Amino acid sequence: MIKFFLMNLLLSFIWVALTGSMLYSNFIFGYLLGFGVLWIMNRNESDVRYFYRVPKIISFFFFFLYELIKANVQVAYDVITPKYFFKPGIVRYPVNANTDFEINLLSTFISLTPGTLIIDISDDKKAIYIHVMYLKDEEQFIRTLKTGVERKLLDLLR
Template sequence: MIKNRFLSNLLLSFIWVAITGTFSVENFLFGFLLAFGLLWIVSTDRQENAYFLRGPKIIAFIFFFLKELIKANIEVAYDVITPKHYMQPGIIQIPLDAKTDLEITLLANLITLTPGTLSLDVSEDKKVLYVHAMYVKDREAFIADIKNGFERRLLEITR
């Protein structure tokens, strides 16, 4: 059902671009949002339709990830260009609420994509993720940031 709604949304977006004759990213995004709104209006089962619930969460997650990515890049770049190093490296055990292989893999990859952090391993029982971080001022705060940031938002999308 989600795939059908998404493909319908893409098709309507391309139709919008073809009708307007303006082939730009902005026009496509506008058409995508317009099609999303139209599909939502004509949908009869809004409460049961996961596409309309997950779509905004995915967009919010992308913006959250970009914010975290920029913040981490600035922190690492500042540490590199200044004479004093502010690194406080450590390996942290993060207890996982993610249960499936897909959820754990996505979480580990998102953490690794963020500069200054690297996912090292997952425990045999898949309850702990080991992460190396360059800046660990407070272990509990670091764990809370991952759990309340990446993991919580990721689980909202995948479940």
């Protein structure tokens, strides 16, 4: 998988060198073009994980960017209006992540979102305690995290 990533980077640098334009958009276009070329050339190989993970990474990036912007707008609206809309609470969130890396990455992405803060991880690593600024319904919050960030992140890592 790393072999394909490095070859893809090499192809994108070659594209940038051939076009002579050192722009981010040109590099991204070269990366996508190299991805397509590598995918066509290696369709019959047994190790095709790279070609499934790259679209998942891009999808997760845009999903998380959307969630980040939405939470920032909610917090900014609450700050600039005279009435406070927040209802703080602490949630015990049961995790499906198995390894320390998965739990650490999940807790990092949860705490990057404004309005949430990781307080603690249980000793058996089966639950994360989260302080939430806008807790209207605890079950809805858990369901949103399960079907959103955690599912997409674990699909990406596994």
